[in-house]
Amino acid sequence: MDSHLETAGPVLDLPVADLLDGQPAFGSPHDFRRALELGAFLARIPTAVDVGPGLTFCKSYFLPRTDSGDRYRGHRNQGHSLSKLGYEDRPDQVEQLQLENHTWPEYLPQDVLVTLAAMRRLTISILNATLDHVGAAVDDRRAITGADRADGASWCHTTMNHYRTALAGRPGIFEHKDSGFITLIYSDGPGLEIFHDGEWKRAEYRSDCFTVNYGASLGVLTENLPNPVTAVLHRVPEIDPHGPQHDRSSFTVYLGPDYDSDLLTYAPDGGLVPFANFRDFSLEQARKQRYEFHARL
Ligand SMILES: O=C(O)CCC(=O)C(=O)O
Numbered sequence: 001m002d003s004h005l006e007t008a009g010p011v012l013d014l015p016v017a018d019l020l021d022g023q024p025a026f027g028s029p030h031d032f033r034r035a036l037e038l039g040a041f042l043a044r045i046p047t048a049v050d051v052g053p054g055l056t057f058c059k060s061y062f063l064p065r066t067d068s069g070d071r072y073r074g075h076r077n078q079g080h081s082l083s084k085l086g087y088e089d090r091p092d093q094v095e096q097l098q099l100e101n102h103t104w105p106e107y108l109p110q111d112v113l114v115t116l117a118a119m120r121r122l123t124i125s126i127l128n129a130t131l132d133h134v135g136a137a138v139d140d141r142r143a144i145t146g147a148d149r150a151d152g153a154s155w156c157h158t159t160m161n162h163y164r165t166a167l168a169g170r171p172g173i174f175e176h177k178d179s180g181f182i183t184l185i186y187s188d189g190p191g192l193e194i195f196h197d198g199e200w201k202r203a204e205y206r207s208d209c210f211t212v213n214y215g216a217s218l219g220v221l222t223e224n225l226p227n228p229v230t231a232v233l234h235r236v237p238e239i240d241p242h243g244p245q246h247d248r249s250s251f252t253v254y255l256g257p258d259y260d261s262d263l264l265t266y267a268p269d270g271g272l273v274p275f276a277n278f279r280d281f282s283l284e285q286a287r288k289q290r291y292e293f294h295a296r297l
C-alpha cells in the first residue's frame with residue numbers, strides 16, 4: 001500500500017431505521033437519540049424506490065456525449081445555465097454534478113428524475129420526523145425551512161459524486177460537514193468515514209440502505225435544545241487505484257435553508273431567532289473547510 005493511503009480505522013455501527021410511509025421507524029427510541037448524537041443513521045430503501053437509475057447516471061454523466069439526445073452523458077461541458085451549481089472539477093478525487101430540483105426535468109433522464117423525486121419526498125419526511133423529535137413546534141416549520149407549507153422544503157439539490165480513482169495522491173472527498181439540514185446518500189460501496197469520539201471511523205455500509213447525514217444548519221438550529229443534533233464531520237479517504245474498488249459513485253439529495261434567508265436557532269429561552277444569513281454562513285463554512293464556494297450563488 002502507498003504510504004499516503006491511510007489505514008482504515010474501526011467500523012462505526014450506525015442505527016438502522018425502516019421508512020414506513022417515509023417516516024423513520026427505529027428499533028427503539030434510544031436509536032433515534034443515538035442517530036441525533038452521531039449525526040448519521042442508515043435508512044432501509046423502501047421497495048418502491050429504485051436507486052439503479054441514479055447509480056447508472058453517476059457512472060456515465062462525465063463521459064462525452066455521442067448522441068445529442070443522451071441525457072446520461074456529456075455533463076462535464078453542458079454549462080447547466082438554469083442551475084446555480086452545476087458541474088465542478090475539484091482538487092480531491094471526486095468530481096460533482098450538483099443540480100437544484102427545479103432543474104431536474106431539464107437536465108436529467110426521466111428514470112433518474114423518478115428516483116430523485118422519491119428520495120426528495122423521503123428526505124422531507126425524515127427532516128420533519130427529526131424536527132418533531134427535537135421538539136421544534138409545527139408552527140415554526142415554515143420559518144425554519146423557508147417552505148410554504150409546514151411539511152415542505154425550500155432549497156433542494158442533488159449531488160452526483162464520481163470518485164476518480166486514477167487521480168492518486170488526493171483524498172476521495174475532503175473532510176467536511178454538509179451545510180444544510182439533511183443529506184440522503186446512496187453509494188455503490190463503503191468508503192465514507194465519520195469523525196466520532198476523537199477518531200475517524202469507517203461508517204457501516206449496507207447496499208440496501210441510504211445513509212442519512214445531518215448538516216450544520218440543523219446543528220445550529222438545535223444547539224440549545226435538550227436533544228441537539230450533531231452535524232456530522234465526514235470524508236472519503238483516497239481510493240487506491242490498485243485496490244479492489246474501481247471508481248466510486250454516490251448520489252445525494254440535500255435540503256437546506258434558502259441562500260437568501262436567515263439560518264435560525266432556538267435561543268436558550270426557547271425563542272426562534274436569526275443566527276446568520278445562510279449565504280454568509282455557507283461562505284464561512286466553505287472558507288474554513290477549504291472549499292471553493294459556488295461562483296453563481
Ligand atoms: O460519497 C459519499 O459517501 C459522501 C458524499 C458527501 O459527503 C457529499 O456529497 O457531501
Ligand SMILES: [Fe+2]
Pocket residue numbers: 176177178183234
Ligand atoms: Fe458530505
